[in-house]
Amino acid sequence: MNEYVKRVSQSLEQKYHHETEYLQSVQAWLEMIEPALCDDSRYEKLDLLTRMVEPERMFTFLVPWVDDQGIAHTCHGYRVQFNSAIGPYKGGLRFHPNVNTSVVKFLGFEQTYKNALTGLPIGGASGGADFDPRGKSNREIMRFCQSFMTALYRYMGADTDVPAGDIGVGSREIGYLYGTYKRLTGRSESGALTGKGLTYGGSKIRQEAAGFGTVYFLARMLEHQKDTLEGKCIAVSGFGNMSWGVCRKASELGGKVVTLSGPDGYIYDPDGVATQEKFDFLLAMRQSGDDRVEAYADRFGVEFYAGKKPWEVPVDIVIPCATQNELDVEDAISIVANKVRYYVEAANMPATATALKLLRLTPTILTAGSKAAGSGGVAVSALEMVQNSLRYSWSRSEVDRRLRCIMSDIYDASAAAAEAYGLGYDLIAGNDIAAFKKIATAMIAQGL
Ligand code: 2IT
Numbered sequence: 001m002n003e004y005v006k007r008v009s010q011s012l013e014q015k016y017h018h019e020t021e022y023l024q025s026v027q028a029w030l031e032m033i034e035p036a037l038c039d040d041s042r043y044e045k046l047d048l049l050t051r052m053v054e055p056e057r058m059f060t061f062l063v064p065w066v067d068d069q070g071i072a073h074t075c076h077g078y079r080v081q082f083n084s085a086i087g088p089y090k091g092g093l094r095f096h097p098n099v100n101t102s103v104v105k106f107l108g109f110e111q112t113y114k115n116a117l118t119g120l121p122i123g124g125a126s127g128g129a130d131f132d133p134r135g136k137s138n139r140e141i142m143r144f145c146q147s148f149m150t151a152l153y154r155y156m157g158a159d160t161d162v163p164a165g166d167i168g169v170g171s172r173e174i175g176y177l178y179g180t181y182k183r184l185t186g187r188s189e190s191g192a193l194t195g196k197g198l199t200y201g202g203s204k205i206r207q208e209a210a211g212f213g214t215v216y217f218l219a220r221m222l223e224h225q226k227d228t229l230e231g232k233c234i235a236v237s238g239f240g241n242m243s244w245g246v247c248r249k250a251s252e253l254g255g256k257v258v259t260l261s262g263p264d265g266y267i268y269d270p271d272g273v274a275t276q277e278k279f280d281f282l283l284a285m286r287q288s289g290d291d292r293v294e295a296y297a298d299r300f301g302v303e304f305y306a307g308k309k310p311w312e313v314p315v316d317i318v319i320p321c322a323t324q325n326e327l328d329v330e331d332a333i334s335i336v337a338n339k340v341r342y343y344v345e346a347a348n349m350p351a352t353a354t355a356l357k358l359l360r361l362t363p364t365i366l367t368a369g370s371k372a373a374g375s376g377g378v379a380v381s382a383l384e385m386v387q388n389s390l391r392y393s394w395s396r397s398e399v400d401r402r403l404r405c406i407m408s409d410i411y412d413a414s415a416a417a418a419e420a421y422g423l424g425y426d427l428i429a430g431n432d433i434a435a436f437k438k439i440a441t442a443m444i445a446q447g448l
Contacts, residue, residue, distance in 0.1 A: 216404050265306040335365070
């Protein structure tokens, strides 16, 4: 291993040994970008790596709120402003009980490199709270969002830091957050948050973008193999926004998503999640706040496997859409045994380090990482910011066309960088190297 990489990695490990997700994501990336380090002696001279793997700024705040029974609760809120080399901080807010400094730092780190290749001027950020939206009433959600925003509003803004949704934060939460931001600042600053509703500055296709983007990226991988989605079976995890978009676009292109999952287990639908009724049911299931996928099996009379993960199902394509580390080495072994041909990450860091290594090193499986394939959501967020600054709104087909071009460009940049560094068709390394070089160039140009 390169001496400089080793030093940076060891120093992080000493300082942040308890932040496992953050270390896992940074260490995997350091391994990927190593071949590009000898390109420019300034990377080391300016200690660029340290400044690229640690957040420029981060803060935590308390979020007190009162439930419907009048009982007070105190949650912990976070915002990580990771990197501003190429634009204002940009990234989602996650409301989930497992949110902590390690999770928001790993998300902010991945977001920085995900955003870099969209071709739009956005830096990287992430944040959220250890609030559990499960089973909460609408009024409780609103009060929580209002309290959260009173703590965050003075540190964000269209040219500073632009939050959006993530797990547990959808259009309803963005509405309450935006409404509170507007009251606190007295300004209709639509570019301060993305994922807004269509009646007050949101972009068409934003809701679909995460899943559509992943399938557009996958379509380029299939094309490279002179193959198509027609007749392919896909295993998907989760049943949120990302999964919903993947099901819709995959079925439009002739593929069939046969699994969905939740914390309770997974469902297997041999006919595919492929009708409007099923798409709508996913949204209703999500809105119920129950976080159980069994409801799908009850509704459509398909099998439900309690406590199991969908990776045991033999399919052509695997697309993890749920959350970090949802796929471990045993899952990877069954994916290999099932002769899966494409492994495309939609969620952030869905595989453990060993599981990903195993999948990448299996020559019959083509792999793509979430910093490339999972960037459709933030790409359309950036297009939402463009439309807000124009005080204009593009048509669905216009936004969709731009999203498809962006995903295609990310694919090309990843494949080209892999090729240039003699890494063959390693899209994950290619994507990390291309994004690294873009941010490094911007940071060097702007001085220390
Ligand atoms: O992981 C992601 O890209 C997001 N949660 C969306 C971030 C954004 O700013 O739209």
